Each structure stands twice: as structure tokens, then as C-alpha cells.
Amino acid sequence: MTDSARETGLPPALSRRSFLRRTAAGGFALSTAGSLASVLAACSGSTSPSSSSGKHTGGDLVFARIADPQTIDPSAAIDTESIWTCLLMYECLYTVTSNGHGTKPWLATGYELSSDQRTWTFHLRPDINFSDGSPLTSQDVKFTLERSMKGPNAYILSAVDGIDTPAADTVVVHTTHPWGPLLGDISMYSNAVLPNNLRGEKDAAFFQNPIGTGPFTLKSWTKGQSLVLTKNPHYWQPGKPHLDTVTFMTVPDSNTRVLQLRGGQADIIEAPPFSSVSNLQATSGIKVDLFPSTAVFFVQMNEKRPQFADMHVRRAISYAIDRNSIVKDVLFGHGQPGASIFSPAWPFYDASTPKLWYDPATAKQELAMSSYPKGFTTTYAVVAGDTVNGSIAQIIQANLKAIGITMNIQSYDPSTLNDLQVKADYDMTPAEATLDIGDPDEDVPAMITLKYGGIDSSYTWYNNAEMLKLTKDAELTVSPTARNSIYAKIQDMAAEQCPLVVLYYAPYAYAQQQTVNGFFVPPTGNYHLEDVTLS
Amino acid sequence: MGRGIYIIRRLLLVIPTAIGVTLVTFIMIHLIPGNPAVTMLGIRATPHNVALLDHQWGLDKPLWQQYWLFLIRVVRGNFGESLFYSAPATGIILSASAVTVWLIVYASVISVAIAVPLAVVAALRRDRFADHVVRAIPLVGMGMPSAWVAIMLILGLGIKLHVFPVGGLDPGIFGHISSLFLPSLTLALGIAPVLIRSLRSSLIDAIDAEYVTTARSKGIREYRVLVRHAIRNAIVSSMNILGLQIAWLISGTLVVETIFALPGVGALMVNSIYRRDFPVVQGITFLLAIAVILVNLATDIVHSFLDPRVRFE
Numbered sequence: 073m074t075d076s077a078r079e080t081g082l083p084p085a086l087s088r089r090s091f092l093r094r095t096a097a098g099g100f101a102l103s104t105a106g107s108l109a110s111v112l113a114a115c116s117g118s119t120s121p122s123s124s125s126g127k128h129t130g131g132d133l134v135f136a137r138i139a140d141p142q143t144i145d146p147s148a149a150i151d152t153e154s155i156w157t158c159l160l161m162y163e164c165l166y167t168v169t170s171n172g173h174g175t176k177p178w179l180a181t182g183y184e185l186s187s188d189q190r191t192w193t194f195h196l197r198p199d200i201n202f203s204d205g206s207p208l209t210s211q212d213v214k215f216t217l218e219r220s221m222k223g224p225n226a227y228i229l230s231a232v233d234g235i236d237t238p239a240a241d242t243v244v245v246h247t248t249h250p251w252g253p254l255l256g257d258i259s260m261y262s263n264a265v266l267p268n269n270l271r272g273e274k275d276a277a278f279f280q281n282p283i284g285t286g287p288f289t290l291k292s293w294t295k296g297q298s299l300v301l302t303k304n305p306h307y308w309q310p311g312k313p314h315l316d317t318v319t320f321m322t323v324p325d326s327n328t329r330v331l332q333l334r335g336g337q338a339d340i341i342e343a344p345p346f347s348s349v350s351n352l353q354a355t356s357g358i359k360v361d362l363f364p365s366t367a368v369f370f371v372q373m374n375e376k377r378p379q380f381a382d383m384h385v386r387r388a389i390s391y392a393i394d395r396n397s398i399v400k401d402v403l404f405g406h407g408q409p410g411a412s413i414f415s416p417a418w419p420f421y422d423a424s425t426p427k428l429w430y431d432p433a434t435a436k437q438e439l440a441m442s443s444y445p446k447g448f449t450t451t452y453a454v455v456a457g458d459t460v461n462g463s464i465a466q467i468i469q470a471n472l473k474a475i476g477i478t479m480n481i482q483s484y485d486p487s488t489l490n491d492l493q494v495k496a497d498y499d500m501t502p503a504e505a506t507l508d509i510g511d512p513d514e515d516v517p518a519m520i521t522l523k524y525g526g527i528d529s530s531y532t533w534y535n536n537a538e539m540l541k542l543t544k545d546a547e548l549t550v551s552p553t554a555r556n557s558i559y560a561k562i563q564d565m566a567a568e569q570c571p572l573v574v575l576y577y578a579p580y581a582y583a584q585q586q587t588v589n590g591f592f593v594p595p596t597g598n599y600h601l602e603d604v605t606l607s
Numbered sequence: 608m609g610r611g612i613y614i615i616r617r618l619l620l621v622i623p624t625a626i627g628v629t630l631v632t633f634i635m636i637h638l639i640p641g642n643p644a645v646t647m648l649g650i651r652a653t654p655h656n657v658a659l660l661d662h663q664w665g666l667d668k669p670l671w672q673q674y675w676l677f678l679i680r681v682v683r684g685n686f687g688e689s690l691f692y693s694a695p696a697t698g699i700i701l702s703a704s705a706v707t708v709w710l711i712v713y714a715s716v717i718s719v720a721i722a723v724p725l726a727v728v729a730a731l732r733r734d735r736f737a738d739h740v741v742r743a744i745p746l747v748g749m750g751m752p753s754a755w756v757a758i759m760l761i762l763g764l765g766i767k768l769h770v771f772p773v774g775g776l777d778p779g780i781f782g783h784i785s786s787l788f789l790p791s792l793t794l795a796l797g798i799a800p801v802l803i804r805s806l807r808s809s810l811i812d813a814i815d816a817e818y819v820t821t822a823r824s825k826g827i828r829e830y831r832v833l834v835r836h837a838i839r840n841a842i843v844s845s846m847n848i849l850g851l852q853i854a855w856l857i858s859g860t861l862v863v864e865t866i867f868a869l870p871g872v873g874a875l876m877v878n879s880i881y882r883r884d885f886p887v888v889q890g891i892t893f894l895l896a897i898a899v900i901l902v903n904l905a906t907d908i909v910h911s912f913l914d915p916r917v918r919f920e
Contacts, residue, residue, distance in 0.1 A: 136868075142647070142691055150649055224651045276693075295692050295699050296878075297776070297870040321775060323868040324878075327758075328774050332868065335766050335773035487641025487883045494645055494652070505650075518650050526653035 130316045131606040133588070136323040136338040140296055145279050146264040147216075147223035152597060155261045155508060157320065159598045160301060161203075162264035162284035165194055165213065165243070166255050168510040172366060172595030173419045175255045175510045179208065179265060179285060180243075189250035189550045194258075196241045201306040202267055203289045210237035215268040217245070225262035227526065228514065231547070252549045256511025261598070287313040287602035297322060313602035314590075333358060333583055339606070340591060344583040346406040357586050362406055362579035363593040364417045366507040369410075370572040371452075371468070375533045376496045379450065384442035386570035390428035391435035392471045399576055402463045407578040413505075413519060413566045415577040417595035418512050420559035426567050435475045447476030453492065453501040456483035461502045464575065493531040502575075503530060508596050512559060516543055520562075520571050534571035610911060617904050621897060628896040629681070629889060633674050636880070636888055642666075643690045643883035664690055666885075677889060686890030691879070696886040700875070700894060706776060707871040710863070711856045713787055714794035715849065721799045722845075726806035727838070733811060741807070745800030757793045757866040764789060774868040790867040794860065798852045805848050809841035816840070843914045850906025854899045 141154040146162050149155045165180040177183075180194045200208040214235045221229050231251040236244040247254060257263070265285060270278040282290055285308065288301035301318045321338065323329045329341040330348055334355070344352055344360065353360050373380035373389070380386060395409035411427035414420065439445060452468065454461045465481045472479045479500070484492065492498045505515045518525030521543050522535040529535070539562065546558040566572070580593050590603040644660035645652045661667045665676065680687050686696040729741035765773035777786040813819060814837050822832045861873030872891055879887040911917040 143693065150647065150651055224648060224656050227651070227653070294702065294870070295694060296703060296875055321868070322870070323774065324874070325865050325868065328866055328868045331761050331766065331773045332775065335761075335769075337772055337775060485639075485641070486881050487643075487646045488639060490646050491640040491642060494642075515650075526656075527650060 129314045129605065132317045132319055133315050133601065133604060133606065134319045134321060134337065134339045136321045136329045136332050136341045138322075138324055138326075138329075138342055140322040141299060141320075143279075144282060144290060144293070145275065146266070147220040147225060147262045149261055150224060152506075153320075156598050157299065157301075158264055159261055159286070160288045160318070160601055161282060161286040161290060162266060163286050164259045164261070164264050165196075166259040168259055168594055168596045168598070170592070170594050172364075172417045172507070172510055175259045178259075183255070185550070190247050192245045192247070192254055194243045194245070196243065197308065198241060200285055200308045202283045202285055203304040203306055204267075204283050205306050206267070208265065208285055209240045209268070210243045211240075211268040212265050213237075213243045216265045217263055219266070220262045223262060225260065228257045228260045228262060231257075249548050250550050252547055252551075252555050253509075253511040253513035256509040256513065259509050260514070261508055287600075288318060291317065307602070309602060314605040315601065318601055330583070333585070336585070339588050340582055340584045343581050346404040346581065349404065349406060349581065349583075352583050358583055359586055360581065360583045361591070361593070362581050364595050365578065365580045365593075365597060366415055366417045366505075366595045367578055367580075368413060368415050368418075368505045368574060369576050369578060370413070370503060370505070370530075370574040371500055372493070372503050372530050372532050372572060373500050374493075374496055374498055374531070375529075375535075375571075377450075377499055379444055379448050380499070380532070382442045382444065383569055384438045385444060386573065387428055388435045388438035388442065388475060389472065389477070390570050390573045391431045391438060392475045392477075393468055393573065393575065394430045394471055395575055396430065398464050398467055401467070402460055403576065403578060406581065407576045410574050410577045411567065412563050413516075413572055413574055414512065414559070414563050417577070418507060419510055420512055420556050422556075422560040422563045425560070425563040428567060428570065430471075432471075432474055439475055439477075447478065449478040449480070450499040451480045451482050453482050453484055453489055453498045455486050455489055464502065496531070496533065503572075505530075506597065508598070510596070513543075513547055516546070516559075516562065520566055529571055532571055534569075536565075536569065536571075539565055539569075539571075610908070614904070614908065617907075621900050624900060625893060625896055626678075629677070629893050630674070632889055632892040633670075633677065636883070636885060637670060641883050643885065646881075646883055647691065664688075677886075681893065686893070687886035689879075689884055689887050691882045691884045691887070696884075696890045700872070700887060700890045703870055703872045703875040704894065706869055707857070707860055707864070707873065709783055709787055710791055710794065710860055710869065710871060711853060713784075713791035714798065714856060715853055717791050717795035718798040718802055718852075719849070721795060722802035722806055723838075725799075726803050726810060727833070729803070729807045730810035730814060730841075731833075738807075741803060745804050748796055748800040751796075753793050753797050754862050754866060756796055757790070757863060760789045760793060761866075774866070776869055787869075790863045790869060793863050793866075794856060798849070798856070801848060801852065802845055806841060806845045809844045810837060813837040813841045839913065843910060846910055846913060847906055850902060850909075854902050857895060857898050857902070 137153055139151065139153050141157045142151050143149055143154050144158055144161065146158040149158050163179050165178060166175040167178040169176050179197055179200055181197050182195055184193045185191070196208060196210065196213070202208060214237050217229060217232065217235050220226065221232065231247040231249060231254070232245055233248045234246040236246070238244060245254070267283050271283065287304055287307045287309070289304050291300040291302040293299045299320045303313055303316050307313060323332060326343060326345045329338065330344050330352070332338040333341045349360050352358050373386060375381045390411065399405060399407045399409050411429060412425045414422070416423070439447065452465050454465050462481070469479045469481060489501065493501065505519055507514050518527050519530050520534060521540045522528050522533060524540060524543065542558055542562050542565070546555050546562065549555050549558060580597055582591065582593065584591055587607050589605045589607060591599065592603065593599045642657065643664070644657045644666070648656050648660070665673060677687065684697070686700065688694065689696045689699055692699060725741045725744070729738040732738045761773045764770045771789050772786045775786060777783065819832060819836050822836045860871055861877060864871040864873045875887065876891045879891070
């Protein structure tokens with residue numbers, strides 16, 4: 073998608089990222105409309121790398137991001153900037169694998185599961201110290217998990233009913249039922265380990281100068297401007313991190329980020345506009361990466377409106393939308409048309425799920441089978457200034473007109489649109505879901521179950537008892553093979569009933585100076601900057 | 608009435624104006640739909656989490672009580688905690704204001720530096736080639752949107768020639784001077800045309816005025832006639848225009864702050880409105896209202912020094 077899509081295409085409902093990026097777009101996209109990107113990219117110019125020392129260790133990495141982090145308290149984090157910053161300072165017992173499909177041991181060396189599948193015993197790595205030099209113990213882990221269970225991300229540990237610390241290097245987690253997503257849940261950013269009792273400090277004091285086991289620690293944070301991390305001298309991975317410092321600059325405007333990269337002021341920029349990707353790739357000294365992501369972009373339809381409570385209407389809409397033109401015209405080809413609620417980067421993705429692709433004839437047949445065979449008039453709500461979703465809305469408008477549905481496009485500011493969704497006072501609106509862990513259970517309950525995931529099937533009020541049962545079965549099943557078949561059923565059922573009309577999957581785009589080495593982004597988005605070097 | 612009493616009376620008027628502005632802002636931001644807790648929590652916006660945050664932020668109290676608490680805090684010089692950053696709003700607003708104040712002062716200086724020489728040349732060479740060129744500049748200048756001017760300056764001076772940084776704010780006085788040059792120039796190019804026009808026409812009036820003829824007849828040198836008599840008188844009316852432009856700049860730096868990635872008040876205000884970060888929005892509105900009032904007052908006072916005929920009533 074274009075960069076404003078990254079900024080703005082994000083959903084009102086599913087993730088905090090959406091709001092931030094939208095904010096960025098709403099406030100800023102207006103100043104330099106999308107077309108400027110190509111002007112900028114087309115103008116050639118040499119770039120001067122900000123670091124040209126030739127060394128492979130040390131240096132300051134300047135990283136321009138869309139938004140400022142909201143917090144550096146992992147248990148309170150919701151927006152991606154906070155999450156990704158926290159995960160450089162604090163770490164979890166397990167972490168997501170680089171393909172996003174599972175978890176791997178990180179601060180733990182492994183686990184044992186009891187025969188009743190309700191007791192998980194984790195063994196901590198022996199060589200881990202916090203950034204103040206003190207050793208990591210099971211008490212720290214117990215404190216962290218219990219603290220996280222009081223924060224806004226508490227739901228992720230809802231199955232946990234007790235934590236024991238039989239030894240300094242052993243943590244035992246008890247669950248109320250056998251719980252399939254537990255390893256994923258443990259790898260959630262909100263469970264990144266903090267020192268026991270925050271070393272006796274109050275939250276505000278502790279997070280002025282926080283202590284963690286991660287490769288970097290906080291050096292300074294000027295809110296709205298920049299956040300600087302410095303190397304943790306006690307880091308447990310030998311020889312890492314290579315960098316001395318990382319400076320995160322907050323640069324909401326996508327074109328400005330591109331200019332800062334081209335002017336040599338930034339080493340890495342987040343989300344260059346997709347419209348500028350090919351030009352940036354052709355610029356000497358700059359490289360662009362499109363990392364596969366878990367981001368799923370879809371349309372929510374409010375089922376409190378009778379039209380959308382009719383499954384045939386939802387199916388007709390899915391068949392009516394030409395996703396190839398969305399990807400080609402709006403995302404400049406940098407995305408993948410999609411129809412399943414799971415993207416290929418999700419664990420348990422099933423490639424054989426039926427897809428209700430563009431097929432106007434079938435769309436008309438579906439509409440004929442509905443209670444609205446002659447069509448109806450509806451409204452598609454987007455965030456004002458969101459050029460990507462605005463363009464997508466126009467394609468959908470034309471597609472739906474072809475089958476007899478008249479769709480008006482209405483713009484709102486992001487908070488207002490959020491409010492309309494919570495109050496079920498909208499018809500259709502675009503949204504996005506992303507995973508932070510290697511387990512789909514982070515999002516599935518929120519996306520397609522009522523009264524279970526917290527936001528009522530992504531504010532669609534889609535209500536299906538079997539879907540709810542499958543969602544819970546997938547949680548209560550530990551065997552990955554068994555879970556795979558349950559999630560396959562969920563994907564099939566979501567495709568058949570279309571509670572959400574999925575449009576496309578888009579990668580995480582980053583542009584860097586050629587002098588940056590080893591920068592990698594897993595599908596969950598949390599980059600490991602301890603591996604990065606500057607040449 | 609003397610100047611002192613006038614100033615005191617104008618300063619006292621700031622109080623009801625500021626209360627009026629904050630009251631209107633308060634009512635408006637609470638009238639528009641959107642709950643900061645829902646916005647902030649996103650996928651985690653369960654009714655339980657929302658209620659917890661509403662309580663923590665005092666948003667479950669009656670509106671009049673919330674406004675009263677806000678006023679009490681303002682009197683103590685404190686705008687409350689930013690909902691988004693969980694940090695004192697005052698500090699966040701002040702650090703953003705510093706950037707914007709720098710920008711405005713810098714832009715004013717540059718615009719005067721551009722406008723005065725050009726206007727003088729145009730007025731002295733009235734209806735000749737140089738005058739036509741200078742008079743064409745405002746037409747072209749006013750037709751160029753600042754977003755476009757900014758990008759062109761970045762491409763030319765930032766990326767091609769590497770003379771100035773393309774964005775962001777470098778620390779230190781010299782860092783500020785260098786990194787704020789392009790954004791200030793962008794703003795100055797927006798104000799200068801109006802200044803040139805007004806200064807040129809009032810200079811022409813002054814040059815034709817009888818007191819200039821008198822000065823010349825006394826044998827005063829032409830340079831001194833120009834500087835002491837003509838320009839000083841001509842600048843009075845342009846001073847008012849510059850004051851109005853500064854008041855406009857205070858609320859109009861958003862585009863430039865955005866393009867140059869400057870963490871100023873404009874960007875903070877827009878983001879805070881989107882986030883429904885009530886304390887920050889109210890704090891900024893309050894400070895902006897006061898700033899605009901004070902700039903207008905300062906313009907009047909400077910005017911009175913430059914033009915002794917001005918009397919306060």
C-alpha cells in the first residue's frame with residue numbers, strides 16, 4: 073500500500089496503530105498530498121550516509137518513525153511504536169520466530185508441560201542480567217506476569233490462575249484449562265520482564281530510568297520529538313548490540329521521512345510511500361525492503377443494519393470488489409489481494425480456504441438471493457485526509473454500483489469515527505488487524521466473536537455460536553495439529569459467512585541507507601536492532 | 608489616558624478573554640464525539656478498560672466540575688496531565704512552544720530583512736524597471752503555496768547542495784539557526800510580499816510628504832532623509848501589518864512544522880485534537896489566545912512609540 077496507507081489505512085477498531093497512523097495522515101497528509109512523493113522521488117540527488125566510519129561496531133542509528141511512542145511501560149503499551157520500543161529494552165521468555173509462524177525460547181531455555189496440560193514449567197537462561205547488572209530471577213518473571221494481568225493487555229493471560237517460583241531459575245505457570253496459545257501469550261510484549269517490584273520504585277519514577285534485559289536502555293525521551301536508546305553493557309547475547317545508540321525521530325509526514333533519508337539525516341525510515349518505492353530503489357545508496365507482515369486490511373459492516381445482517385449481501389459485496397485494482401492502483405502493486413481473515417504470514421494460515429473473489433455475475437446472484445435483490449443505499453466512512461482508504465473507497469463505490477448498491481463516502485476525524493463504531497452508528501468502514509505474537513488467538517476473538525474479544529466482532533456485531541465455539545476450542549487445544557484443523561474451519565467459515573470483507577495484505581515497508589546492515593523485520597513488526605551494524 | 612494605564616487595562620482584559628476562549632474550547636471539544644479512552648485503547652477498548660481510564664482521567668466527573676478543576680489548575684500554572692503521554696501537559700506544551708516561537712521570530716526577522724531593502728529600492732525607483740520587478744515578486748510569492756515552496760527549498764538547498772538540513776531540529780543555538788533556516792525562510796516568503804507592498808506604498812507617500820521636502824531643504828543628506836524621516840514614518844503602518852501577520856503565524860505554522868518535521872505547537876495541537884487529549888488541547892488554546900492578545904498589544908505599543916500622534920483612549 074502507499075505510505076499513507078500505512079499511516080492512515082489503519083483501522084479504527086482493531087489496533088492502536090491505526091489511530092496513530094491515521095492521526096499522522098489526518099493531520100499531515102493534507103499538507104503534502106500523495107503526488108508530491110513521486111516528485112520527490114523523481115528528483116535525483118546523491119545521499120550522504122550519516123555514518124561513514126567504516127567500522128562495524130558502534131555508531132548511532134537514526135531511525136525516523138511515523139509516531140511517537142505513547143509509553144515505555146510494556147504492560148500498558150497498545151500502539152506499535154510503544155510496543156517496538158519496549159521490546160528493545162525488555163524481553164519475554166519466548167519470542168516470535170522470524171517467519172511469524174511460531175515461538176522460540178528467548179529468556180527461557182525451554183519448558184515442560186504437565187500431563188494434564190495445565191502446568192507449564194519454564195527454565196530461565198542462566199546468564200541473563202538486567203541493565204543494572206543484577207541477575208534475572210524467577211521472582212522478576214512472576215512479578216511481571218502478575219503486573220501485566222492488571223493492565224489493559226490483561227486478557228492475554230486470562231487463562232492463567234497462578235504463578236509459582238520453585239527455584240530462582242524456574243517459573244511455573246498454572247492455567248485454568250489446557251491452553252493452546254500460552255507460549256504465544258508469554259511472548260506478548262506486555263509480558264516482557266521487568267525487575268521484581270520495579271526495584272521498589274513507583275511506576276512513574278521507574279520508567280524515567282527503566283531497567284530491563286534488552287539490548288538497549290533508555291537514554292532520553294523528548295516527547296513528540298525523539299527517543300534515544302543506548303547500548304546495554306550487560307546484554308546477554310555475546311558481542312551484541314553492535315550499535316552504541318539508536319535515535320528514534322518522530323516524523324509523521326511520509327514525504328519528509330523520504331527527504332530525510334535522501335538528505336542523509338536518517339539511516340532507516342518507516343513506511344516510505346509505496347508510490348515512491350520504485351524510485352527509491354533506483355536511488356544509489358538507498359535500499360528498500362518490503363517485509364511480509366501480519367497486517368490484514370478489511371471492511372467492517374455493521375450488522376445492526378438489516379442489510380448487513382443478511383449474509384448474502386455480505387457475500388455479494390465480497391464478490392463485487394475488484395481487489396486486483398485496489399492493489400495495482402492504490403498500493404502500486406506492493407501488496408497482495410486477499411479474501412481470508414488470516415494472511416499467509418499468520419500461523420495456521422490455510423491456503424485452501426475458499427475465496428470470494430471479484431466476480432460481478434456471482435455478486436449479482438448473491439444479491440438476488442438476499443432480502444435486497446434490487447440493492448440499497450449505504451455509506452462508507454473513512455478518515456478525512458486518508459488518501460489510501462479514500463481511493464479504495466472510490467473503487468469499492470464503483471464496484472458496488474455495478475451490482476446495484478449505491479454507496480456514499482463520508483469522511484470523519486479518527487476519534488469521531490471510532491466513536492461511531494463503538495455506538496454502532498455506521499454502515500461500512502475500513503479496518504486492519506495485525507498480530508504481535510506467533511498465535512492467531514491474539515486477534516481472532518476480537519475480530520469475529522461477540523462479547524468475547526472485547527470489541528464485538530470488530531464492531532460488526534456478527535454473532536455466530538459455532539464460530540465462538542471454534543474460537544474457544546482453538547484456545548483449549550494444545551496440540552498444534554489439532555489447532556491447525558480448528559483454525560482451518562474458522563477460516564473456511566469466515567470466508568463463507570463474510571463477517572469481514574478482506575481486501576488485501578500489505579508488507580511493512582522500510583527504506584535504509586546502504587550503510588545499514590542486518591536490519592530485519594519479522595511479520596509481527598518488532599525489529600531486533602541488536603543485530604544491526606553500520607558500515 | 609496615559610500609556611501605562613492603557614497597558615494595564617489591556618492586560619486585565621486578557622483574563623475574561625482567556626476564560627471565554629477556554630470555556631468555548633472546553634465545550635466544543637466535549638461536544639464533538641470521540642472518547643480518548645476508546646481511541647487510545649483500540650483493540651483493547653473493552654468496556655472495563657474504558658471505564659478504568661475514564662475514572663483515572665477524571666472524565667467520569669460532571670462537565671462543570673471538570674472545567675472548574677481545569678481553571679483551578681491553570682491558576683496554579685498547570686494544565687494537568689496529558690492523557691496520551693501520562694506526563695504533565697505544561698512541559699509538553701512549553702517544549703513545543705519554544706520551537707514555534709523560534710520559528711516565528713526567525714521568520715519575522717528574515718521577512719523584514721527581505722522586505723525593507725526591496726521596498727526601498729522599489730520606492731526610490733518608482734515606475735522604473737526595478738520597481739516593476741519588485742512589484743511582481745509579491746504576485747508570484749503569494750501565488751505559491753508554502754508546502755510547495757518548502758519542498759523546493761528542501762530539494763535545492765537541502766538535498767542538492769547540502770547547505771541546510773532537510774528537516775528536524777538540531778540542538779543548540781547554532782543547530783537551531785541552521786535547522787530552522789529553511790522553515791523560517793518558507794514562512795518569511797509567505798509574509799514578505801504583503802510587507803513589501805505596504806512598505807513600498809507608504810514609503811512613496813512619505814517621500815512625497817512635505818516633511819521630507821522640508822528635511823531636504825534643510826540640506827540634510829539624502830541617505831539620512833530616507834532613513835530618519837521617510838522610512839521611520841513609513842514603517843509605522845507596516846508594523847501593524849507585520850503584527851497581524853505574526854498573530855496569523857502563531858496559528859499558521861502547522862504546514863511548515865509538518866514538512867520540516869519540527870515538533871512545534873501546530874503539530875501537537877492537531878495530534879492532540881485527534882487523540883482527544885483534552886488537557887493539551889485546552890492548554891494550547893489558552894496559551895495561543897494569550898499570545899495573540901499580547902502580540903496585538905505589543906504591536907499597538909510599538910506603534911505608539913513610532914508614531915507619537917497615537918493617543919490611547
